[in-house]
Amino acid sequence: MSWVARTLKSSIGAKAVMAITGLMLVGFVVAHMAGNLLMFAGREAFNAYAEALQSLGALLWAARLGLLGAVALHIGSAVRLNRMNNQARPVKYRVIAPSVSSYATRTMKYSGYIMFAFIVYHLLHFTIGVTDASAYEFKQQGDVYSMVVVGFQQPIVSISYVVAMVLLSMHLSHGVSSVFQTLGFNHPKYNKLFSKVGPAIGAFVSLGFISIPAGVLLGIVAL
Numbered sequence: 001m002s003w004v005a006r007t008l009k010s011s012i013g014a015k016a017v018m019a020i021t022g023l024m025l026v027g028f029v030v031a032h033m034a035g036n037l038l039m040f041a042g043r044e045a046f047n048a049y050a051e052a053l054q055s056l057g058a059l060l061w062a063a064r065l066g067l068l069g070a071v072a073l074h075i076g077s078a079v080r081l082n083r084m085n086n087q088a089r090p091v092k093y094r095v096i097a098p099s100v101s102s103y104a105t106r107t108m109k110y111s112g113y114i115m116f117a118f119i120v121y122h123l124l125h126f127t128i129g130v131t132d133a134s135a136y137e138f139k140q141q142g143d144v145y146s147m148v149v150v151g152f153q154q155p156i157v158s159i160s161y162v163v164a165m166v167l168l169s170m171h172l173s174h175g176v177s178s179v180f181q182t183l184g185f186n187h188p189k190y191n192k193l194f195s196k197v198g199p200a201i202g203a204f205v206s207l208g209f210i211s212i213p214a215g216v217l218l219g220i221v222a223l
Helices: 003-009 011-041 043-054 058-088 108-128 133-140 144-152 155-182 191-217
Strands: none
Touching: 011 043, 011 058, 011 155, 011 191, 043 144, 058 108, 108 144, 108 155, 133 144, 144 155, 144 191, 155 191
């Protein structure tokens, strides 16, 4: 077995895969949020953005498949690490007293699974149009702006979206900061700064996404 295969099968390799795919997904999330904020620029601006994406054709689907692959590798590595940790500690602690770790750190696994479920729902809702056929009709007419507005006019949809974005913020809060440690960028001089990067990005991204359903419900973004 080559050193590459041994490394990938080890906990170090699993952490490295998680870190690299995590950075890929963070880049996508930030870019996706920036594009979505064009909703505040109006129907024409947002529909032009959506049309530009659709015009990529095969490249767009290649990017989607690549992102899905990154998600699969990210989750698969998390499951492997969790299994390795359980095998290394077959007897569970009798008392759990998390004096140092944050709530986001302790719930990392669960928020990740919930986010995966949300991604599936989000694709079914806005990309494939299975969950809301009436809203998806606007997309088929080339009016993605109206599809998003009609979709978020349903309070239950907007509330579920907001909850998912809060969980995303928590996930990024710990995940982004831990990337620096995983990739070997630990340094006493910069560790304090690194620990603040994750929460800052998490808050920035979640507030950006949340502003859209909030804008729809408040009538700021309307048909």
